[in-house]
Amino acid sequence: MRTKIKTRRMDGFWRALFLTRLLMLGAGSCAAPALMAAEQPLYEMQKEAESEVIWTRTTIPANGKVDLADLSGEGVISSLWCTFDVKVREKYNYLGRAIVINMYWDDAEKPAVSVPLADFFGQPLQVQGTDNALFNSSNGWGLFNSLIPMPFRSSARIELVNDSDIRCIFYYQVNVNYKKLSDDALYLHAYWSRQTGVGFRDQFTVLPEVQGQGRYLGTTWGIIQDDVQKRWPWYVRPVKIDFDDKKNSTKPDGSSIEVGTLDDYLGSGWWSSEATPGSYSFPYTGRSYVSVDDQNRLSVVCYRYYIIDPLWFHKKISMQIGPHLSKKIKERSSDWSTTAYFYLNKPENNLPAIQDTTIRTLGF
Structure with a gap:
């Protein structure tokens, strides 16, 4: 007897990725049959598909x-790996912000992805080892x-x-699979922004x-908070997502999605009660980097990805x-840099161009 598992527009890759992660997290034998039942099993030949692997080195010229x-044709870039030469190791964090990765689809003039290199790969403040559903790195050597x-x-x-x-x-x-796409296949987009001197009353x-139809894939944050003290009041900010003029049923006058604090949105809670706040990394949400320097400045990297709980928008x-x-807390400034990842039904978006090098690399 066959059991059909219904998923809304969840293609074989995402299903296999999810089930593979279950195996990695110790889901045990219950996940193995489901993995084999995924669309386009690993052992099934795709007669019209072709593979290409680009594995080489290049020189990135200064100011070039x-x-x-x-690539020409139709298909999917399934993975992208890269690393700096170790000779510039002391400049990894700076280069991660000074170098921008642009991605153009279908001869579009404007890049759909335009993000500082390290930020795109989920390492916005510190080049580090990391592991989640979308990005990983085995160590802090600029991978x-x-x-x-x-x-x-x-x-x-x-x-x-x-x-x-x-x-x-x-x-x-660069790993590429050339194959026929479905009519509903969406283009990857990513938007990066940084704002320094963010006050507690600022949004x-x-x-x-963004206008169009698509899927919000998630966000990576890099946050630096001055004078963090013993508790973590910086995160007590609501997260608001508006899409398609939908209203939250519990707050009909507010946003489509409104979560009271950032730690709740990230699937955590009560960060300020942690004796020694540390990092944690789950497949879809985490706090992958935490550091407090001798000037009491907190640096923290967080992420939240919508993979098993898709967030679709149609307009x-x-x-x-x-x-x-809070209205009682002492005013302190913070530095926010974020990368928003989403799929869209067109190869270009209506978003502003990336900020200039001075803004991107300040403090790096």
Whole structure:
């Protein structure tokens, strides 16, 4: 007897990824039959598909640019791995912000993805070892790996733009599956923004309004809070997501999604009660980096990805953080940088261009 598992627009890759992660997390034998039952099993030949693996090195010129891939045809970039030469190790964090990764789909003039290199791969403040459903790195030696599927219908181009005076060697691998896409296949987009001097009464825009149909894939945050003290009051800010003019049934005058505090939104809670706040990494949500320096400045990296709980939009979507909920807390500034990942039904979006190098690299 066959059991059919219904998922809303969840293709074989995402289903296999989810079930594979269950296995990695110790789900045991219960996950194995489900993995074999996924669409397009690992052992099933896809007669019209072709594979290409680009694994090479290039030189990124100072104040120049280079293409990592320039593809023609129809298919999906299934993974992207890259790393800096160790000779520039002391500059990893700076280069991670000074170098921008741009991705163009189907000969579009505007990049759908335009994000600082390290930020795109979920390492916005500190090049580090990390592991979650979308990105992983085995150590802090400037390694980046993305598992996000990136469909294209006629062409794909991945470009690095180096806005620094540092010339460096760069190794990379691009895995491509050329195949026919479904009519509903969406294009990957990503938007990055940084705002320094954010006060407790300020609201930070993670994603300006995007128009079109698609799926919000998730967010990575890099936050630096001055004078953090013993407790973590910086995170007591609501998370608000608006899409398709929908209203929250419990707060009909508010946003489509409104979560009281950032730690609740990330699937955690009561951060301020932790004796020694530390990092944690789950497949879809986490606090992957935590550090407090000798000047009592907190640096924290967080992420929340919508994979097993998809967030679809059919007209538009936007996302904001804040302002702070408490009226009694002492005013202190913070520095927010965020990357918003989403799929869209067109290869270009209506978002602003990435901020300039001075803003991106301040303090790095």
